[in-house]
Amino acid sequence: MRDGLPENHCFTSPRLRGAGGARGRASFVGAIAMIEKFISIEAIAKRYPGANGGEIAVFENLWLSMARGEFGCVIGHSGCGKTTVLNILAGLDQPSEGAVIVDGQAIEGTSLDRAVIFQSHALLPWRTVLGNVAYAVTSKWRDWDRAKVKAHAQTFIDLVGLTGAEHKRPSELSGGMKQRVGIARALSITPKIMLMDEPFSALDALTRGTLQDEVRRICLETGQTAFMITHDVDEAIYLADKIFLMTNGPGAVLAEIVENPLPKDRGRIDLHRHPYYYALRNHIVDFLVSRSKTFTAENPGHDPRNVLVARPGLGEPTIVPLPKAVDNSAQAIAR
Amino acid sequence: MTSSLRFRAAIVSIALFLAFVGTWHIATRGTGAVASMSPEYAKLMGLTATQGKSAMPGPLDVGSKLWEHLKRPFYDNGPNDKGLGIQLGHSIARVGLGYFLAVIVAIPLGFLIGMSPLINKALDPFIQILKPISPLAWMPLALYTIKDSGLSAIFVIFICSVWPMLLNTAFGVAAVRKEWINVARTLEVGTVRRAFTVILPAAAPTILTGMRISIGIAWLVIVAAEMLVGGTGIGYFVWNEWNNLSITNVIIAILLIGVVGMLLDQILARFARMVTFPE
Ligand SMILES: Nc1ncnc2c1ncn2[C@@H]1O[C@H](COP(=O)(O)OP(=O)(O)OP(=O)(O)O)[C@@H](O)[C@H]1O
Ligand SMILES: [Mg+2]
Numbered sequence: 001m002r003d004g005l006p007e008n009h010c011f012t013s014p015r016l017r018g019a020g021g022a023r024g025r026a027s028f029v030g031a032i033a034m035i036e037k038f039i040s041i042e043a044i045a046k047r048y049p050g051a052n053g054g055e056i057a058v059f060e061n062l063w064l065s066m067a068r069g070e071f072g073c074v075i076g077h078s079g080c081g082k083t084t085v086l087n088i089l090a091g092l093d094q095p096s097e098g099a100v101i102v103d104g105q106a107i108e109g110t111s112l113d114r115a116v117i118f119q120s121h122a123l124l125p126w127r128t129v130l131g132n133v134a135y136a137v138t139s140k141w142r143d144w145d146r147a148k149v150k151a152h153a154q155t156f157i158d159l160v161g162l163t164g165a166e167h168k169r170p171s172e173l174s175g176g177m178k179q180r181v182g183i184a185r186a187l188s189i190t191p192k193i194m195l196m197d198e199p200f201s202a203l204d205a206l207t208r209g210t211l212q213d214e215v216r217r218i219c220l221e222t223g224q225t226a227f228m229i230t231h232d233v234d235e236a237i238y239l240a241d242k243i244f245l246m247t248n249g250p251g252a253v254l255a256e257i258v259e260n261p262l263p264k265d266r267g268r269i270d271l272h273r274h275p276y277y278y279a280l281r282n283h284i285v286d287f288l289v290s291r292s293k294t295f296t297a298e299n300p301g302h303d304p305r306n307v308l309v310a311r312p313g314l315g316e317p318t319i320v321p322l323p324k325a326v327d328n329s330a331q332a333i334a335r
Numbered sequence: 336m337t338s339s340l341r342f343r344a345a346i347v348s349i350a351l352f353l354a355f356v357g358t359w360h361i362a363t364r365g366t367g368a369v370a371s372m373s374p375e376y377a378k379l380m381g382l383t384a385t386q387g388k389s390a391m392p393g394p395l396d397v398g399s400k401l402w403e404h405l406k407r408p409f410y411d412n413g414p415n416d417k418g419l420g421i422q423l424g425h426s427i428a429r430v431g432l433g434y435f436l437a438v439i440v441a442i443p444l445g446f447l448i449g450m451s452p453l454i455n456k457a458l459d460p461f462i463q464i465l466k467p468i469s470p471l472a473w474m475p476l477a478l479y480t481i482k483d484s485g486l487s488a489i490f491v492i493f494i495c496s497v498w499p500m501l502l503n504t505a506f507g508v509a510a511v512r513k514e515w516i517n518v519a520r521t522l523e524v525g526t527v528r529r530a531f532t533v534i535l536p537a538a539a540p541t542i543l544t545g546m547r548i549s550i551g552i553a554w555l556v557i558v559a560a561e562m563l564v565g566g567t568g569i570g571y572f573v574w575n576e577w578n579n580l581s582i583t584n585v586i587i588a589i590l591l592i593g594v595v596g597m598l599l600d601q602i603l604a605r606f607a608r609m610v611t612f613p614e
Binding site: 090 | 514515517522532533536537612614
């Protein structure tokens with residue numbers, strides 16, 4: 001049950017995918033049934049009061065689920081509600097309707113199990129690097145003494161490659177270093193889930209690449225479940241197991257889930273050499289360029305509970321509907 | 336570059352000071368004997384009449400008198416003749432006490448107002464009306480209810496220094512960056528710990544600005560308040576010396592009021608620097 005990851009990976013791998021529709025699909029169903037829904041966003045809606053007394057829904061009836069250890073990326077145009085979803089998942093914001101279930105329990109507010117890496121790093125400027133990480137550590141383990149907190153914080157500062165900068169204040173760090181402190185702070189509380197809202201969008205390409213490598217390495221090593229918002233298609237392709245495509249708001253919907261066909265041991269540098277890379281990239285870019293606007297109008301029968309899963313490969317992307325029965329059973333487990 | 340700028344500024348300052356003192360000296364010096372009169376009569380009339388000397392004391396008079404005061408700052412020859420140190424001490428003590436009480440009230444209350452929109456809205460009308468009242472307007476009411484002039488002065492200081500601190504604290508607390516609050520929330524930090532580890536440090540520069548404005552106002556108001564209530568203090572001293580027609584002492588008092596005000600401000604500025612963080 002817990003060990004859903006390798007199996008999931010196995011069935012999304014190109015080798016099996018090519019092994020004939022019937023067989024492939026049957027196995028696929030089995031695999032899904034085995035995967036526990038670690039995160040399950042169920043029928044959430046978010047509405048804000050509109051201009052003339054009415055309400056504007058950012059999104060309605062949104063369903064999204066992720067397995068333990070999975071890396072999910074959300075892509076969509078500005079204002080479609082990505083941050084809103086992430087904040088609801090973090091517990092920083094409440095949905096107008098619906099619930100979020102994590103590890104079998106409906107979430108109520110924020111939790112130390114769900115660490116957030118903020119877009120604007122959100123370091124406390126009056127604390128040093130060590131102080132910022134130590135603040136998180138003491139928040140989680142209140143009875144630890146100073147030396148223990150310091151040693152623990154230091155481990156994570158070393159992990160993100162900031163050894164030597166412990167006593168600097170955030171104002172003395174570069175943008176990339178600040179973001180690393182944010183990552184160290186999030187990891188130091190050993191969360192079950194990492195939530196990242198465009199963590200690297202303010203960085204230059206080089207720093208972004210290094211941090212992507214680091215986040216990927218850390219997530220793979222620690223079996224972290226990660227949920228990340230990005231505008232960078234290549235970032236999503238490199239990091240994500242699943243890419244969630246959202247249509248334009250208001251009234252945004254989760255249009256499609258793209259499964260990453262690239263091998264797990266992909267490298268950032270030779271990503272574009274993989275035979276499936278362009279199919280995948282084109283699929284996402286096509287969605288962003290044209291389908292994200294027209295999707296709702298063209299798909300009146302879109303079922304938000306059974307979002308299509310696409311696996312772009314060498315030819316046209318295969319669209320596989322998620323079997324309903326399985327979804328319900330997993331639902332029952334979650335509840 | 337900066338040190339040379341500082342050096343040049345110091346030179347200009349000194350030059351301006353010398354020019355001012357020089358002008359003052361020339362404007363107030365004697366013009367020689369203006370009228371011949373008997374020595375007894377002349378002695379009676381004083382230098383103003385005999386030497387054409389201005390009634391305004393010159394810088395040398397003020398300097399020598401100041402030196403006298405500085406030599407014995409703490410003498411006490413009864414209610415109307417005390418050393419300047421004692422008078423300033425009384426004023427500073429009143430300001431200190433009233434200001435301290437204001438800090439104790441304004442900062443927690445400001446926190447409450449800043450954190451709770453309900454309390455903010457509920458207290459807003461009171462604050463809006465009470466804030467523009469001149470602190471001295473409270474004096475008769477204070478004298479009537481408290482029945483003690485010293486305490487009334489302290490009350491007036493309290494009431495005048497409470498508003499800038501209250502408003503700045505409320506503003507500083509309400510304006511703490513949402514993302515810092517969110518950091519505390521995602522770390523499941525409790526309300527009290529959050530107030531002390533996030534909100535207080537984040538709002539501290541704004542709070543200190545309010546405290547700095549308050550101490551300035553308090554020091555402005557104490558002089559006026561002491562002129563009204565009398566007894567002791569630098570304000571009373573100024574008024575008393577005016578009644579004695581000792582302009583020299585009035586000038587000295589003015590100078591010292593300025594110096595003490597500057598020192599109080601500098602102390603608060605130092606505290607403000609300690610809590611400011613670069614972003
Ligand atoms: N407090 C609010 N009141 C009214 N509308 C709001 C409020 N907060 C957010 N919205 C609306 O919700 C929508 C979604 O916002 P959100 O921040 O989630 O977008 P996003 O997808 O993260 O965009 P971006 O990519 O630009 O970060 C926006 O259209 C915004 O106008
Ligand atoms: Mg956003």
